[in-house]
Amino acid sequence: MNTLYGVTRHLKSPPSTHCLSKTILATLCLSLSNVGEAAVPAADITLLPPSGSRTTFMSLSGYDVHEHHAAASSEQPLFKSYNRDADWWDNLVAEQIQARMPVILMASRGTGEGNMNPIELSGLIDAFNRAGVTPNIMKVACFLDTANWGIRAQSIYSQPFDLANNNMFARIVFDENVAPWFNTVPSQWWYRINGRPVIQIWGLNPAMTGGCINHANNYTNRLTWLANHFEVVYGVRPYFVPDKASVDEFWGDSSVRNNPDVYGLNGWFSPPNEPWTVVDHKHRIGTVIPGYVNPSHPTNPNQIIPRNNGSTFYNGIVSTLDTSFTLIEGWTNYQESNALYRSDAPGWSYPNQYINYLQEFNDPDARTMKLEAEACDTYNDFSSGNYGGKFRRGGDLDIQDTGDGNGWNVGWTQAGESIRHIGVFFANGNYRFTLRYSAPGNQQVRLRVKGQDLGVVNLPATGGWQNWDTIHLATGVNMSRGVADVELIFVTGDTNVDWIFIKKE
Numbered sequence: 001m002n003t004l005y006g007v008t009r010h011l012k013s014p015p016s017t018h019c020l021s022k023t024i025l026a027t028l029c030l031s032l033s034n035v036g037e038a039a040v041p042a043a044d045i046t047l048l049p050p051s052g053s054r055t056t057f058m059s060l061s062g063y064d065v066h067e068h069h070a071a072a073s074s075e076q077p078l079f080k081s082y083n084r085d086a087d088w089w090d091n092l093v094a095e096q097i098q099a100r101m102p103v104i105l106m107a108s109r110g111t112g113e114g115n116m117n118p119i120e121l122s123g124l125i126d127a128f129n130r131a132g133v134t135p136n137i138m139k140v141a142c143f144l145d146t147a148n149w150g151i152r153a154q155s156i157y158s159q160p161f162d163l164a165n166n167n168m169f170a171r172i173v174f175d176e177n178v179a180p181w182f183n184t185v186p187s188q189w190w191y192r193i194n195g196r197p198v199i200q201i202w203g204l205n206p207a208m209t210g211g212c213i214n215h216a217n218n219y220t221n222r223l224t225w226l227a228n229h230f231e232v233v234y235g236v237r238p239y240f241v242p243d244k245a246s247v248d249e250f251w252g253d254s255s256v257r258n259n260p261d262v263y264g265l266n267g268w269f270s271p272p273n274e275p276w277t278v279v280d281h282k283h284r285i286g287t288v289i290p291g292y293v294n295p296s297h298p299t300n301p302n303q304i305i306p307r308n309n310g311s312t313f314y315n316g317i318v319s320t321l322d323t324s325f326t327l328i329e330g331w332t333n334y335q336e337s338n339a340l341y342r343s344d345a346p347g348w349s350y351p352n353q354y355i356n357y358l359q360e361f362n363d364p365d366a367r368t369m370k371l372e373a374e375a376c377d378t379y380n381d382f383s384s385g386n387y388g389g390k391f392r393r394g395g396d397l398d399i400q401d402t403g404d405g406n407g408w409n410v411g412w413t414q415a416g417e418s419i420r421h422i423g424v425f426f427a428n429g430n431y432r433f434t435l436r437y438s439a440p441g442n443q444q445v446r447l448r449v450k451g452q453d454l455g456v457v458n459l460p461a462t463g464g465w466q467n468w469d470t471i472h473l474a475t476g477v478n479m480s481r482g483v484a485d486v487e488l489i490f491v492t493g494d495t496n497v498d499w500i501f502i503k504k505e
């Protein structure tokens, strides 16, 4: 019975079980733990910064998610559970790594309301550290989601958010949003232009929840105060990218256009025919969405931008390549059909589709990439159900925690099973493919790239189901610019696999 296969043979052996006494068995533990050390040079499996892009894309990522919301959505993520615990952050970081995002744009709705409270961003920094992400690989930018400003003004002051009132602005905007964001995200992670951290600000429509009043001749003064105060506290002056409507509409403040701390303006998008915008004021700033459905009017065609099997997003990316930077809404936003995470929902051609689009344009040189085995697009699995029960919402692929506190692996592999990543972007050049695996005995796998069989590779025993090692599967694989499928076939099975690292030689 396939479902019984591996009940005893595939139990994980935590390294600590080897270490009965740290003092007596120190040498033995060291030698055992070394079994799992990388057999290939660290440089061969270290991400390089994305390079060659004509713009800087940044993924606006919400973190107010809860499983019951996602479960009710038609755009379920591949990953479970969607509840903002450490695993949730690990998965988000792994997805952003695979997309080679240079900047992850994290929203704040303030400490007062609790929905996207910026002190939660410590979870992101912890996940960066677990994944070995360093600030040269990915930066974090601040997005002030104004949705709660009016709510807080009503709650604290029993009146709309008043741009003429600097004390109100200081408390709600700086004390409850900006300060906790920048106090939680250490400064080495801040996305900067010319050394200045960038703060994007969403709209201040007077009809926003709770209300917003007195924009004219006041919004620009509040921004100047915020820049001055930020500089006093953090020793550096920020740049602002406000919402264009808050400047250009009759109710807005046109003097914001000339504010020296404003780097540019963000134009957002609008259904049904505007999935991307570029605003050219001081600098060209873009916004792109993969699709949109107004959750309050989900069947009104004027409130929908269809995904069109990904072409909406792809065309938007191509149309904004000449910007200083482009905001992408929104990585986890299933509520409005903007989600870009891995999903096998209708509207995605395959789970990693949107991630791969971003990889292509974030990192056109495609010098390094990392494909998580558990996040493959398709697979052959001979046992019914997910034996380990981890990571995926459904399906038969067998997945468990790696046991070293860093993600998941495919396990319970049998001869003839396989995993495949679809549409991975390569540049011109020769590539090397490296596998992180564990196996108690000697095993064999076979790599297939762009349909080309690269032969059987012998995997030496690593000494246990969770003793990890790395091995080059193939070198000098000549690729031409474009996308290709990467498939790993388990010739003998009984091999756990964590990821495939790909590097241009």
Ligand SMILES: [Ca+2]
Pocket (backbone or CB within 6 Å): 381, 382, 383, 384, 385, 386, 387, 396, 397, 398
């Ligand atoms: Ca299975």
Ligand SMILES: [Ca+2]
Pocket (backbone or CB within 6 Å): 381, 382, 383, 397, 398, 411, 412, 413, 414, 417
């Ligand atoms: Ca299996």
Ligand SMILES: [Ca+2]
Pocket (backbone or CB within 6 Å): 372, 373, 374, 407, 408, 409, 497, 498, 499
């Ligand atoms: Ca993995």
